[in-house]
Amino acid sequence: MTILFKVFLCLILIFCCSSLVNCTEFEVGGHDGWIVPKSKDDDQMYNQWASNNRFKVxxxxxxxxxxxxVMEVIEEEYEKCKSSHPLFFSNNGDTVFKFNQAGLFFFISGVSGHCDRGQKMIIKVLDIEATPPPQSANDTAQKPHKSGAAEMTPMRTITTLAIFVLSTLCFILV
Structure with a gap:
């Protein structure tokens, strides 16, 4: 193989792997997690949390x-806080939901009465490839975890490390 071909192959590999890092995992509710709001005044806490973040496909x-x-439901079911046929359902205590398209997503608790007490959320997913973070790293460091800022997850850290190792190996081989 020629050196030019090896460089080209390495660049394609790095580009493909780096596209995996463009997604973010958001922990709903921060440290508290997906819980029933503690007071009637907090009945919009999840929608406030969602409005502080920028979500993309x-x-x-x-x-x-x-x-x-947790259930993903249609808007009517969100308003009624009931669903007999949710679009998505999970009760494993550690649920990951991936946005596969842009638009509005409606989530409610599947436990009777929890949604009525504010355990529900609307998320707007933007129709763009990549967005700048909603705040700078300095802002995130100064705010408590409950601010809704996305955190670096272990999966993103591993992906970033893999990209670094692959790029280093490629240039050593060339």
């Missing part, structure tokens, strides 16, 4: 909860 939500569930 391929981003994921991580719902952490105990003795609960």
């Amino acid at each position: 391929n981003d994921t939500l991580l719902f952490k909860y105990k003795k609960d569930s």
